[in-house]
Amino acid sequence: MKIEADFSGAADKPFELTEEERAMIDGALSRYLHMDEADRAVLINDIELTGGFRQFGYGSLIGDPSSENDKEYGGVAPGWEKGAFCKDRHYRGTPESLGVTMGALPTEDGTGGLPGVIQEINAGSDDGNFANRVLKNIKDFALRETSLNPIYEYKVIDVETTRHGTVKGLVCAADPKNPLYLGRDGETLTIEEKAAIIATSKGVPGASPRNTGMAYWRDHVKCCELGGFEPDENIQKLVGLAEVYRAQLEHDDPKLFAELVAIEAKNAPAGAKEGVTYADPVYDVAMVSASADPRRVLDLRNGAISSADLLTDPLSSADIRQINVLKTELEAPTMH
Template sequence: MEHGNILDGVLKLLNGLNNDPIKRVNIIEYVQMRCAIAVFAYGSLIWNPFDCVKEIIPDCTLTGYTKGFFCQDFIYRGTRDSTGLTMGLKPCKNAFVKGYLLMSDADEIVSFIEAFIKRETPTDVNGIMDIYTYDFLPVLMPNGHTVEWALTCVVNCSSQFYINTVLSIEQQAEIIGRSYGINGTNFQYLHNTLNIYRTLALCDTFTEEMEQLYAAVLLYRQKLTKQDRHWLDMFDQLSTKIERQLAIQLRETKNIRQISRKLFSRMYSVEPTTIPKYQRMLSV
């Protein structure tokens, strides 16, 4: 009973579940039966998972949803003055999304959920970027038969940061091609996500558009001034949030000389994206 109350308290922190006690009860019962909980990952979580993940299961499928760059981002991959774009899911008949299942350990379920909340609830001094609402959805395992229910980030259509108009590929490319935030450039976010899809040959109803968008961003970046291209390339070499925050502050004050002296006096090496090897779970 006590553990159930703790789980309920943590689930209340998730937008969408906070005002749905029946769904929280169903989640708690499922978690207690399974002795674990899962998160469905489809964006940055597939190449940069949060803490307390025990196992990663690739090539899972969520049906009835499509993903896309539906949300503005002014923290992780954008700023207040130049918002970026981040992915979200929306219900869509006959669509499907490929991704990973991130599984918790039986002894770290609460810590796992807390780490998920911290990661997917972007916050800065001006408040919370409430771009997601959270649901508990059935995800098809790689064997094509077994279903695992998982916490999933879905677009919060009531958020002021939800983009309620359809942006063309070119419009998205312009935003992604120029935006940056404390986690790096918006283009890096797209590049790393698409790289995983290519490496594992994952293909869903958004993959073709993601390829087109990637090509459009490359074309857009070629049209930038040499100075802007150089700055964005160098920004992606920074290895910590502190360095990126300082670079953003200096750029906002147009202090290019200080940027060069304090941050870009040396080249940082970028570690290639690697996919950790986990034992594939074939049944639950």
């Protein structure tokens, strides 16, 4: 369905962007986040209707916003779910050996809900520089999400909150058209194959404090538990399986095991146990081990590499040149 922007009621809106500001924000959403016209129109209309710009984080964005914000609050996106839906060529994998990371998709039956956090900037606390702050937010978001690991499409979705009603949030969604798309368990890889990749993958050195697949997914489960989010059974099972495979890896490939554990130990804060970023995982490894595939982790990993072609960077040299052009633009100071 095509949604046209309707600015005719601008006089009734609490915040009115100038034509120039509207074009600036629309241009940034198009150029840096490649958002389609309908979603751009919905987002810009919402900025004017509410005087606010909101992102919805359900993964690492929850505790690590891409930009400064004015306010954060919890919410649930009805009809959406998260999972290991995307390949990763930077943070949890490399262009030479891709990893597996989080994405969100609409649920197949339209039920359920994705818990997360809204991060909002608003015109109310601003000194007339609101449009430029929105632009900076979009650019910071793009620099983090699209400049090295362009796996998502950016959608505007409804998020239900306790005290702020239903708000619209900009969200990173898994994109079935993207060559870095993996999909739900069984779509390209089984849950066991994804777990084997998570247990054995590492990101580009220095790309992230959670620089192995295992550290990222462990942290995610722990953060959701601390945050009181409804446990996601698929993710709990996936990470539990990955723990089993990681333990197997010590025997199957001691060198790789030692390398991954060393990366995790280097990034772990003081007081954390070996291999765990800051706390024990909450899933019961003994429980999931009963359902683990009896094949060795390296067999599973090799099967996954073969089924999902994880040793081929899907980005062409032309894609990478284009990404580098955008990255240079995004890193340049904003002059307005």
